Amino acid sequence: MVVQTTVRRETTRRENHRRRRSSSRRQGVVRLIVVLAAIAGINYVAWRWLFSVNWDAWWIAVPLVLAETYSLIDSLLFGLGAWRLRERHDAPPLRHDVTVDVLVTTYNEPLDLVMKTARAAQAITYPHETWILDDGDRPELRALAEAEGIGVISRSDAWRDRPRHAKAGNLNNALMVTEGEFLLILDADQVPDPRILDRTLGWFEDEKVALVQTPQWFVNVPPSDPLGSQAPLFYGPIQQSKDGWNAAFFCGSNAILRREALMQLGVSRYVGEVTVAVNRAVRSSRRILARARRDYRHDPRILSALDEVSAALDDVKAELAHGEGLSDITFRFQRRIDAVRAMMAGQDIQSVRAELAELAELTLDAATLAAIDDITLESLHDRSLSPLAAVESISMLVDAFEVGREGEAQAIMPLATISVTEDMATSMRLHGLGWRSVYHDEVLAKGLAPDDLPTMLTQRLRWAQGTMQVMFRENPLVQPGLSLGQRLMYFSTMWSYLSGFAAIVYVAAPVLNLSFGTMPVIAFSFDFFIRFIPFFVLNQLLFLVVANGRPTWRGAQYSLALFPVWIRSVTSAFDNVYRGRTLAFSVTPKTRTLEDRPRWDLVRPQLFVMAAMILSLIVVAIRYAAGQAEGIAPLVNIAWVLYDLAVFSIIIRAVLYAASPHPELKEN
Missing domain, CATH: 3.90.550.10 (Spore Coat Polysaccharide Biosynthesis Protein SpsA; Chain A)
Structure with a gap:
């Protein structure tokens, strides 16, 4: 038994060593391709901006070069990640029990x-x-x-x-x-x-x-x-x-x-968010106090109360800077505000008592006065707000410093x-x-x-x-505590969902060229191909080497073909975050809902795009026959459209796909 255990350990050690050597060699190849792809990409996009934008057709030329710039950044972020691609194997042994x-x-x-x-x-x-x-x-x-x-x-x-x-x-x-x-x-x-x-x-x-x-x-x-x-x-x-x-x-x-x-x-998030809220409330409170001072600048009694509130705010800022406990800070502040409010309410009550006494001498008997005194004045004591507008503002400050998250x-x-x-x-x-x-x-x-397609679209939209x-809400590029590499890795995932906007341009540019002869590039010359082809080939090679045998074509298809989903995700999230519009949550269904017909309506934008591409091929054939199309530009765009059609063809398969039952998923 001991011999067998020793043999197994030695075999494992050798296998791990072999894996590490293989990973090291692959990493070297990946890094070489990353460098070459980055050089080729920067060279191509810089040349595009400086020398090849057709400003006569700027309305499509500028979006196209922007889309290419987007793709370059996407490529650089992918390459940066691949630079440190880490292949882990077995976890180390657990040395103590955990729950x-x-x-x-x-x-x-x-x-x-x-x-x-x-x-x-x-x-x-x-x-x-x-x-x-x-x-x-x-x-x-x-x-x-x-x-x-x-x-x-x-x-x-x-x-x-x-x-x-x-x-x-x-x-x-x-x-x-x-x-x-x-x-x-x-x-x-x-x-x-x-x-x-x-x-x-x-x-x-x-x-x-x-x-x-x-x-x-x-x-x-x-x-x-x-x-x-x-x-x-x-x-x-x-x-x-x-x-x-x-x-x-x-x-x-x-x-x-x-x-x-x-x-x-x-x-830490609770403390941080409450601290931010308190600091925001202090700033807002200063503005409220300034307005109250203007409104009651001729009333020394109210100005004195506002001075007390201002001093309390100064203490809050100082205590926050010294790192004192938030609950203690806010508790003391609220008590001071309560004291100011009680003082002013007390003064108001004394004034009302004096007025009631004068009124009783003129029109009321003692019994009526006693009833008013017991009911009305007691209610004044219990009110959370003073009848004075200044104290209304002070009460708002109390609410602003609530840290109990009563809404959650x-x-x-x-x-x-x-x-x-x-x-x-x-x-x-x-x-x-x-x-x-x-x-x-x-x-x-x-x-x-x-x-099925409807369920898949629901899931992808929610993820995006x-x-x-x-x-x-929390752009990683500006989040504290993250390293530069972490910022860029998180940002690269978020950046990828902006591809829907670039996809529109990549589809529109060749269609416009084939249909109307519109040229977003000055010329498809030797200068263009000597820069574009290395950039394109090296990026494809990088994906293949990084994938290490894993299929990538389906992912490439959907990254382009789902452009309406990616665009909707950006616009709806923007509306939710910045305009307060509701963003409904949908759980991905785990059981298929059988449809009587394929859901072509769910991919209507993609179908319009495919129809436009096919129509552009027909139009360019007519233009060739009429002698209106010549040179290499139409040929380049024909190849481009055929590639896009191959990409978008996955949508047809997705609509027609019907999953067969899987017995292994059912209960025995």
Whole structure:
């Protein structure tokens, strides 16, 4: 037995050494291509701006060169990530026991699907507690789960009539009623491998690791992957590239998180947000006081009260600067405001008493006066607002310094609630606090991908909207605590969703040239091709080498063909963040809704684009026959249109795709 163990260890050591050497050689090749692609790209785009823009057709020439500039930045960000592409292998051994809660999140998924995942979670070999987080609070699910010894957590009454924050709120609620040192988060359809914790917990031997993310892999996707669900490039080289910069991020499921890190994040965010709110309130209060001083500049009594409020604000600023506790600062401030209000109300009451006494001498008997005194004056004491406008302003200050978050179900919200997806913002904030993340590239849970076009579009839109909300609210380029590499890695993901606008230009330019002879480039000369071809070829080569055998074509198709989704995600997120418009949250359906007909209406913009491209080919053929088309420019644009048609052809397949049933997903 000892000999066998020694042999196995030696074999493992040699295999790991071989892997490291292979990774090192591949990394060298990747870095060489990154440098060459960057040089070629910068050379091409600089030349385009300086020498080849056709200003006579500026309305399409400038958008085209802007789109090419966008693509260059996208390429540079991809290359920067690939520069540190990190291929991890086995996690180090776990040297001490830890406690783990496995959390299965659900809202309205079928009971058998949720229970299948929960049973698999319960069967995980490492000791743990299994919980179903039922956001639908279904009695039938609770009965099924508890009959098998599986815990169920639903929202408390504290969430009633308050923002629910979708999945983030569900997880935040569970964090307050569970105790495990680590949390494995699973979506309702992600069936875990029994070894998932054994294979990943060792990474947490590094006490600064807060997150270990594993891939999402789907069992109901055919080899052709017509809906582009598997994302082999993202759940592989892209996450590995981000991992090299300590920027691998949380993807919502199949991830293990350290509770300590989440709770630190929740507390620090609470303190930071309240501090910002208090500072904002102090600034607003100065303006309120200045206005009150102008309105009551002839009333020494009110001016004296406002001086007291101003002194209280000065003390708040000083105490904040010295780092004193927020609750103590705000409590003392509120008490001082209460004292000012009581003093002024008392003075007002004495004045009213004197007026009532004069009135009683003229018209009222003693009994009537006593009734007025007992009722009216008592109510004046109980009022939170003084009848004086200045004290109304003071009362507003009291409200502004409320730090209890009465509008929320709980003050501490570790999982980010700033977007319709909780994952990216949470991991970015963790990185900002100095925590580390790990991407463990091993499939340890298998789930269900959308199996029709409507469901796929719902999912992609939600992902994109959530990402853009984070960009608009917490742009990583200006977030404190992140390294430069982390800023750029997060930004690269957000930047990619702007591709919809570039896609419109890339489609329009060749169509306009073939149909009307419009030239956005001065000439497709030798100078053009000697710069463009190296840029294009080196970028394609970089993708192939980084992918290391993983298919990339389907992802390339959808990055262009879903341009309406990407544009809608940007505009709707912008409206939500900056204009306050509602952005509805939709849970991705886990069961197919059968349609009587293909949903061509969902891809109407793409169909119009494809029709325009086909029509442009017909028009250019007529122009050739009439002698109106000549030179190399039409040939270049014909090739361009044919390539775009090949890309957009995936939309036809997606509309016609009908997933077949998968028996392995059903309960035995």
